[in-house]
Amino acid sequence: MKHVHYTDVEAEIPNEEGAENVTIRWLISEKDGAKNFAMRLFELQKGGCSPWHQHDWEHEVFVLEGKGKLVSEEGEEELKPGDIVFVSPMEWHQFKQDGEDVLKFLCLIPYKDKK
């Protein structure tokens, strides 16, 4: 059983074009024996954003702290703590920080079917 605080897990710079002022913590991953899905925590500093992109796996997102915008092909929506987002495979999406505080959210992805 792994039991730590999220701040005990290193914040890394994601290796992804279009991600700005973002760090990622791989809270639970294959390294821990997780075979089906991974839990990551993203922190977007002021002006931070994830890339505007699509891919053939889903996201399951829970917003922890801060404010932001969820961008989809339908436009922009406000993100606030306690919000959940399910991004289906192949849906275009982007997360943007807004306001003064760091935007923190969990984003889980599958290992299976993630090619």
Added chain:
Amino acid sequence: MKHVHYTDVEAEIPNEEGAENVTIRWLISEKDGAKNFAMRLFELQKGGCSPWHQHDWEHEVFVLEGKGKLVSEEGEEELKPGDIVFVSPMEWHQFKQDGEDVLKFLCLIPYKDKK
């Protein structure tokens, strides 16, 4: 894309022997098209606990609010907001509320390999 606040999702009484003063919200599930894993939010009121049990699928847990105890075969550990727990398949485990406030945590489970 599904985007709602967690309080928009109904809190249900889990149909599980040994769960006391607990509700579960299925935030993201098969109903939403999630094929690989489900995101649930548990709320344990004062004196609440999940059953002391084991099963052949894993849990990926993130503590949101409140205090509690994580019980394993190694004993009890304190749970606080920001804690993450990875419970491997077949590990015995239990979550218990502690203190005055509601213990809220996310607990994600796989659909695949969940028999």
